Amino acid sequence: MRWNRNLYRLYRSAPVPPADATLEPALPYANGWYLAALSHHVTPHRPLAVRIAQEDLLLTRTSNGTVRALRPYCPHLGAHLGVMGTYQKGQVRCGFHGMTFDLTDGSCVASPYGRTKGRLALLPAHESGAAVWVWYSQAGTPPYFDVPDMSTTGWSTPVAATFDIATHPQIIMENAVDEQHFVHLHRFTHPPGEITYCGPTIKLKLRLDRSLPFGYDFRLLFDGEIHGLGLGLSNFLFPDGSRVRLIISAVPIAPWRTRFWITHSAKLKSGPASRPASWLAARIMQALVCNDVHADLPVWHFQRYQHPPRLSAGDGPIGPYRQWAQQFYEGGASSKDLQSGH
Numbered sequence: 001m002r003w004n005r006n007l008y009r010l011y012r013s014a015p016v017p018p019a020d021a022t023l024e025p026a027l028p029y030a031n032g033w034y035l036a037a038l039s040h041h042v043t044p045h046r047p048l049a050v051r052i053a054q055e056d057l058l059l060t061r062t063s064n065g066t067v068r069a070l071r072p073y074c075p076h077l078g079a080h081l082g083v084m085g086t087y088q089k090g091q092v093r094c095g096f097h098g099m100t101f102d103l104t105d106g107s108c109v110a111s112p113y114g115r116t117k118g119r120l121a122l123l124p125a126h127e128s129g130a131a132v133w134v135w136y137s138q139a140g141t142p143p144y145f146d147v148p149d150m151s152t153t154g155w156s157t158p159v160a161a162t163f164d165i166a167t168h169p170q171i172i173m174e175n176a177v178d179e180q181h182f183v184h185l186h187r188f189t190h191p192p193g194e195i196t197y198c199g200p201t202i203k204l205k206l207r208l209d210r211s212l213p214f215g216y217d218f219r220l221l222f223d224g225e226i227h228g229l230g231l232g233l234s235n236f237l238f239p240d241g242s243r244v245r246l247i248i249s250a251v252p253i254a255p256w257r258t259r260f261w262i263t264h265s266a267k268l269k270s271g272p273a274s275r276p277a278s279w280l281a282a283r284i285m286q287a288l289v290c291n292d293v294h295a296d297l298p299v300w301h302f303q304r305y306q307h308p309p310r311l312s313a314g315d316g317p318i319g320p321y322r323q324w325a326q327q328f329y330e331g332g333a334s335s336k337d338l339q340s341g342h
């Protein structure tokens with residue numbers, strides 16, 4: 001992607017190395033739902049390899065089209081099923097000794113010379129908003145919150161950009177509550193917004209105003225949700241009822257290295273031009289948001305996790321946000337504690 005190539009050049013030419021080259025990771029991987037791929041990239045016949053928290057995953061589909069996320073190693077003797085597997089009719093056959101596994105539950109269903117009791121390791125996966133979300137937990141904890149329901153009916157196929165940054169998902173999501181940076185870094189004039197913490201979710205209502213040349217003003221009404229540290233969602237509503245949806249995800253791929261996804265899709269009012277207009281609206285919003293995110297990228301890529309932060313009176317609610325984020329780490333505060341305000 002062009003955005004990435006330009007940024008890569010910027011990062012390569014920076015006079016200092018990125019944060020993951022000079023600093024120890026200050027936060028562990030966090031439990032949560034992470035965007036593994038866009039839905040239309042996952043097919044039943046050819047697995048898609050992705051990486052979350054230093055581990056490879058294969059994405060594929062069962063015979064009825066349900067998405068599956070599996071660890072790539074055959075439970076028999078460990079052949080890599082991204083290389084040695086043949087996928088069809090909801091099963092994968094390993095090319096090393098011929099054992100076949102059912103993608104519904106990971107069990108071995110056929111073998112030329114006796115089945116193994118070992119199973120394919122499947123991870124919780126869910127499709128929503130034209131994306132495949134995979135649950136990651138360092139300790140194997142099952143999902144304790146859901147991916148929000150993001151319908152795709154009538155929405156354009158998402159346009160997406162990804163950025164690999166030396167940072168942590170908690171730092172990226174902290175941006176949303178860092179009120180002063182909207183003013184100083186992004187040049188918005190910004191009255192404080194409404195931020196509500198609700199278990200694993202943060203709800204945000206922000207109004208961002210920006211003065212443009214020749215006396216024009218630009219106003220962005222930002223009605224968003226954050227679900228864990230890996231999923232952010234925002235809807236822009238236009239007066240005629242048309243909508244543009246922003247989905248972001250910060251996916252940990254290695255210690256202090258995060259793949260940041262920005263996607264937009266649109267659902268414009270029906271009419272003969274609604275499809276191309278939706279396509280265009282999604283691209284325009286994508287360009288505008290990516291342009292703003294470009295200001296954040298060099299901050300994140302070289303930033304140290306400042307803990308405790310030395311906050312001033314005018315800062316946004318950084319402290320409550322960091323307390324809220326604890327629920328996503330093994331041994332952190334439970335979401336019940338946080339709901340009761342402790």
Ligand code: FES
Nearest residue numbers: 074076077094097
């Ligand atoms: S390693 Fe896969 S069948 Fe033996």
Ligand SMILES: [Fe+2]
Nearest residue numbers: 175181186296
């Ligand atoms: Fe920002």
